[in-house]
Amino acid sequence: MNVLMVAEKPIVAEEIANILSDGKCSIRTERNGCSVFEYNANFRGKSANFRVTSTFGHMMCLDFPEDYQRTETDPDKNMRDFLASEAEDCDFLVLWLDCDKEGENICFEVIDAVWQAMNGTNGDGRRFMELVFRARFSAITEKEIKNAMSSLARPNIDESLAVDARQELDLRIGCAFTRFQNDYFKNKYFELDKNIISFGPCQTPTLAFCVERHDEIVHFKPQPYWLLQAEVELPGSGGGGICRTLKLEWCRERQLNRGVAQTFFNKVKNCTEATVSDLSSEEHQKEKPDALNTFELLRVYTRGCISYPRTETSAYPDSFDFFAALRELAKMPKFRESVDQILSDGILKPKGGTNKGDHPPITPKRVPSWLNEGCARVHEYIVQHFLATLMRPCKYLTKTVKFDIGGEQFQFQCRVVTDPGFTTVLNWLAVAQDQTMADNAPIVGQRIAIKKVDMIERMTAPPDYLTESELISLMEKYGIGTDGSIPTHINTIYVRKYVTVEQNRQLVPTKLGIALIHGYRRVDPDQTLLSMRMNVERQMELIANGEADYATIKKQTIQDYHDKYIHFVKNIRVVDVPFAEIFTAKVDSDTFKFRNYRSSMKMVETSRPQRLFCPKCKNEKVSKLHGAALSFTGCAFCKQHTPER
Structure with missing residues (x-):
């Protein structure tokens, strides 16, 4: 009996083969560069020869028929032929693709490539599906892989169809709008000859976020405001020692009327002493983070050091073995003390986070024997984050001293940490302390010399441009893209020259990006509003959950965008107005x-x-x-x- 097992990446196939064969597998390399690992073991109670290989991701891509194409589509035919040849004389297929919707979709690409070549099918697709199994795992560790092998499931056609639907919709919508507007604007304006003026159901709302912030900045009208500031000399402990200058904040709101501010200033400008009117302390708690979800961590994942990184879940499952994870991390000298502290205090599982039903949160799985510098730093951060989620929150006191100066109230505040908690491992999140009053706190009624009092004029300031991290947060909040595609959409608006990346990773729209969004808004605000894409994502989720019909949802969504496309074409001159203002016809x-x-x-x-x-x-x-x-x-x-x- 022969069993073909297919993973998504060569290194994952190698790890799986080594784990399941106890390191006793043989290896051969085919002409296309793919390795095949072979070993003997039992499968379903019988002796079997296993062949373990991989794809390099998707083998098939969606495109229009040749009559509608401007470029050639190049599906990976060599990979399909390779898998079909490996499937000859095989009796069972076990799919080890990544456990997300894209991985599920690739499962069915593999099935499509091999089903006619395998034993026992006789051209019967339904009969063949009885020979297909799906391994579900969240980390490439011995425990996870062996558990997955002992509890094989079936591939999920609904999740695969949701990916098919999204791919087709994005292709139809993107190509239709892009080809029309690209031809129109490139043929009309000198500056756009070399640009690709693309439209995308996710790309365009992503750009809209950046342009909206730009518009806020451009339309912002600075206003002057006034406030009072005072400085006092706090004497040293016991009447001696070094005096310390305290900068006091005015307790009133900033004043937009200079005359009103001047009235208050006249009350205090000639005062020489400030009287301590009140002392108070308030305890605060800085909560520890939720469990870690998606980052681009695939390289660390494929070495078996962390769990699967493409996940939106930020809550640990009830079955998570914290003790096993901590025992493994105790092998790292740098974190041994933190692990001991957690075990001593008791594991404090975080109360927050959400379960999206995809994968568990990102967690460290084993201590790596070697990682390059970049991967090692990422792995260390994951360890730090994981430990922080199991520790106490950070606690600190905010001490407030209020001063009376000529009937006006001023205050000085400082923070004192009483329990650093999780910030001992995430030290960049530590609360900044102020020891000014640690040993010479004033008392109520005490008179303190005033160093100076000023009336300060300032201007209100516009918001900053969006940073990449802020944009990602907005996209996640409004359901624009998936955990794996969000970085791609941001990169697209950069490559298309719709935005530039400036200092502090701020995204500044170009005149082309601004013209596009302003033009879309003139003809149809829904093209940049979030409602349409959010609705599409909800429909895709219904398909994936088996709660909606694939064909019905796809047909209705295509019709909705078709109507918008016709409206767009008829009103392209309206879209063109912002272009005509800034480009040369x-x-x-x-x-x-x-x-x-x-x-x-x-x-x-x-x-x-x-x-x-x-x-x-x-x-x-x-x-x-x-x-x-x-x-x-x-x-x-x-x-x-x-x-x-």
Whole structure:
């Protein structure tokens, strides 16, 4: 009996084969570069020869028929042929693809490639599916892999169909809008000759977030405001020692009226002493983080050091073995003390987080024998985050001293940490302490010398441009993209030159990005609003859960976007208005510009036939009429070249 097992990546296939064969597998490499690992073991109570290999991700891609294509589609036919050849004389198929919706979709690509080659099918697809099993795992560790092998399930067709639906919808919508607007704007404006002016159901709302913030900044009108500030000299302990200067904050709100602020300032400007009017302390608690979810951590994952990183879940499952994880981490000298502290205090499982039903949160699985510097730092962060989720919250006191100056209240605040808790491992989240009053706190009624009192004028400031992390948070909040595709959408708006990445990773829209979003809003706000994409994502989730029909949802969504496309095409001149304000048209109503250089010829309206006047050499040229369009060959007198059509 022969069993074919297929993973998603070569290194995962190697790890699985080594674990299940106890390191006794043989290896051969095929012409396409794929390795096949072989070993003997029992399967379903019988002796079997196992072949373990992998894909390199998706083997198939979706595209239009040749008549509608502008570029060739290159599905990985070699991989399909390779898998089919390995499936010959095999009796069972075990799928070890990544356990997310994309992985489920690749499962069915593998099935499609091998089912006719395997034993016992006789061309019967239903009979074949009885020979197909799905391994479900969240980490490449011995325990996880062996548990998955002993509890094989079946592939989920609903999750695969949800991916098919999303791929087809994104292709149809993206291509339709992109091809139309790309042709329209590139043919009209000089500056856009080399741009790809694309539209995407996720890409466009992503850009809209950036442009909305840009508009807030541009339309922001700074306003002056005034506030009072005071400085006092706090004497040293016991009346001696070094005096410390305390900067006091005014207890009133900032004043938008200078005259009102001046009235308050007049009350205090001549005062020489401040009287301590109140002392108070308030305890605060900085909560520890929820469990870690998605980052791009696949390289660390494939070495078996962490759990599967593509997950939106941030709550630990009830069955999670915290003790086993901590015992493994205790082998790392750097964290041994923290592990001992957690075990001594008792494991404090975080109360927050959400369960999205995909994978458990990202957790460390074993101590790596070797990782390169970048991966080692990522692994260390995951360990730190995991330990922090099991520790006490950080506790601190906020001490407030209030001062009376001429009837106006000022205050000084400082923080004192009473229990650092989880910040001992996530030290960059530690609460900043102020020891100013640690040994010489004032008492109520005490009079303290005033160093100075000022009335300060400031201006209100606009918000900053969105950072990448802020944009990711917005996309996650509104369901734009998936945990795996969000970075791709952000990269797309950068590659398309819709935004630039500036200092502090801020995303600043370009004039092209701004024109696009402003144009979309003029013709149809829904194209940039979040409701349409959020609704599509909800529909895809219903398909994945088996709660909605794939064909019905796809048909209705295509119809919705078809109606919007027709409206978009009919109103493209409205979309064009923001473009016309900032880009140079190749042909104006009275000026014909030549591509590849900036010279132009003016239309002379005096008589028929119409003539073109060249302002450079002061000569005229008779134009030819072809229907409603003008055809011309450039100014022969000053040797301008024929414009491209």
